[in-house]
Amino acid sequence: MGADLESVLITREQIDARLGELAAEIDARYAGQEVLLVGVLKGAVMVMADLARALSSPVTMDWMAVSSYGAGTQSSGVVRILKDLDEDIAGRHVLIVEDIIDSGLTLSWLLTNLGSREPASLRICSLLRKPDAAKVDIDVEWVGFDIPNEFVVGYGLDYAEKYRNLPFVGTLAPHVYGE
Numbered sequence: 128m129g130a131d132l133e134s135v136l137i138t139r140e141q142i143d144a145r146l147g148e149l150a151a152e153i154d155a156r157y158a159g160q161e162v163l164l165v166g167v168l169k170g171a172v173m174v175m176a177d178l179a180r181a182l183s184s185p186v187t188m189d190w191m192a193v194s195s196y197g198a199g200t201q202s203s204g205v206v207r208i209l210k211d212l213d214e215d216i217a218g219r220h221v222l223i224v225e226d227i228i229d230s231g232l233t234l235s236w237l238l239t240n241l242g243s244r245e246p247a248s249l250r251i252c253s254l255l256r257k258p259d260a261a262k263v264d265i266d267v268e269w270v271g272f273d274i275p276n277e278f279v280v281g282y283g284l285d286y287a288e289k290y291r292n293l294p295f296v297g298t299l300a301p302h303v304y305g306e
């Protein structure tokens with residue numbers, strides 16, 4: 128483990144196994160209908176790549192970039208669209224793919240925004256969720272793991288844009304934050 132890391136919270140093997148379970152549930156729910164996976168950049172890149180490959184349903188993929196965290200460890204609560212979808216989602220089955228639900232502010236905003244475009248259905252799959260950090264209640268269909276209210280990195284998740292490429296989810300040593 129690198130000197131910047133304090134602990135591994137979820138291993139690569141645990142992520143693989145859980146995504147396999149979620150994919151089976153998702154396939155069963157959509158029962159052969161086409162699903163538009165909407166990945167939320169940049170954090171959801173790894174989940175999107177691995178979940179999509181575990182699904183048997185016919186899928187298409189699109190991406191949205193929003194940012195509320197900047198370089199810090201606290202959500203600003205202000206969501207900005209950096210890149211909108213390329214596709215019109217009216218009448219389509221949309222599954223939002225996320226890495227983490229922390230305060231819930233990003234997804235709450237996205238649900239309202241995408242919901243107003245009249246998709247046939249709109250659901251969420253998030254690898255991680257921090258139940259103790261929720262500032263808004265969100266109806267989430269599929270969650271990989273509920274985790275403690277600590278800042279985590281890896282498997283897409285960053286601190287100041289770093290550590291996204293770690294194949295597992297872990298916590299950082301205090302010195303990284305300058306403590």
Ligand SMILES: O=P(O)(O)OC[C@H]1O[C@H](OP(=O)(O)OP(=O)(O)O)[C@H](O)[C@@H]1O
Nearest residue numbers: 168169170194195196229230231232233
């Ligand atoms: O539930 P919330 O408190 O809103 O936090 C969750 C959001 O924050 C992170 O994105 P971020 O804004 O850091 O952008 P990134 O994916 O490019 O890192 C993460 O990927 C989620 O999209």
Ligand code: HPA
Nearest residue numbers: 229277278279280284285
């Ligand atoms: O714990 C986190 N780590 C990295 N990015 C995040 N965005 C929201 N919560 C987190």
Ligand SMILES: [Mg+2]
Nearest residue numbers: 170196284285
């Ligand atoms: Mg981030």
